[in-house]
Amino acid sequence: MDLLQAMKERHSVRSYDEKSIEAGTVEKLRSFIKECNKESGLHMQLVLDEPHAFEGFMAHYGKFSGVRNYIALISRKGNDLEEKLCLVIAIGYGQTQGVSHNSKPREKVMNAEAAPQDWFLRGIDATLLAPTAMNQQKFTFTCKGNLVSAKAGLGFYSKTDLGIVKYHFELGAGRENFRWV
Numbered sequence: 001m002d003l004l005q006a007m008k009e010r011h012s013v014r015s016y017d018e019k020s021i022e023a024g025t026v027e028k029l030r031s032f033i034k035e036c037n038k039e040s041g042l043h044m045q046l047v048l049d050e051p052h053a054f055e056g057f058m059a060h061y062g063k064f065s066g067v068r069n070y071i072a073l074i075s076r077k078g079n080d081l082e083e084k085l086c087l088v089i090a091i092g093y094g095q096t097q098g099v100s101h102n103s104k105p106r107e108k109v110m111n112a113e114a115a116p117q118d119w120f121l122r123g124i125d126a127t128l129l130a131p132t133a134m135n136q137q138k139f140t141f142t143c144k145g146n147l148v149s150a151k152a153g154l155g156f157y158s159k160t161d162l163g164i165v166k167y168h169f170e171l172g173a174g175r176e177n178f179r180w181v
C-alpha cells in the first residue's frame with residue numbers, strides 16, 4: 001500500500017486484540033522509528049507487551065481497551081536533558097479497523113483565489129483525512145500562486161495537529177507543485 005492509500009484508509013483504533021506484534025513487523029517498526037528519530041531529532045520509543053500505560057483513568061475515559069503496544073513520542077526540551085513525553089500512539093491488531101471521521105467542508109479550512117489549482121484542492125482534501133485532537137480540524141491553508149502557508153487555530157494540541165496536516169497536504173498536493181511560506 002502506498003502512503004496516499006494508507007492516508008485514505010487510516011482511522012484511529014482504540015480496541016485491540018491482546019496479541020503480540022509479529023517479529024518481522026517489530027523489526028520494520030524499529031528500523032523506521034530509528035530513521036524518524038534521526039531525521040526529526042525526536043526520541044520516539046517502541047514499547048511492546050506493556051499493558052499498564054493504558055490502564056489509567058484517562059485511557060478508560062478515551063475508551064481504550066487491550067492496548068499492550070505503543071509508540072511514545074518524546075522530545076528533548078531546550079538544551080537540558082530533561083525529556084518530555086508529548087504523545088502516545090497505540091498500535092497493534094485492532095478488533096475493528098475504525099471508521100471515517102466527520103470532516104469540515106473544504107471552504108472552512110482554505111483561503112485561495114477564485115479558481116484554486118487542482119493540486120491545492122487535492123492537498124486540502126488530504127488535510128481533512130488527517131487525525132487531529134478531538135477531530136477539531138482547527139487549521140487554515142492559504143494559497144497565492146504556488147506559495148502555500150498553513151496556520152493553526154486555537155485549541156488543544158493544535159500546533160501538533162498542524163504538523164500532521166501539513167504532512168498530509170504535502171502528500172495530497174505533491175511537494176513539486178508548491179512552496180511553503
Ligand SMILES: Cc1cc2nc3c(=O)[nH]c(=O)nc-3n(C[C@H](O)[C@H](O)[C@H](O)COP(=O)(O)O)c2cc1C
Nearest residue numbers: 011012062098101130131132133134135157160161
Ligand atoms: C494530537 C492528537 C491528540 C489526540 N489525543 C487523543 C486522546 O487523548 N484520546 C483519544 O482517544 N484520541 C486522541 N486522538 C485521536 C483523535 O481523536 C482522532 O484522530 C480524531 O477523532 C479523528 O479520527 P481518526 O483518527 O479516526 O481519523 C488524538 C489525535 C491527535 C492528532
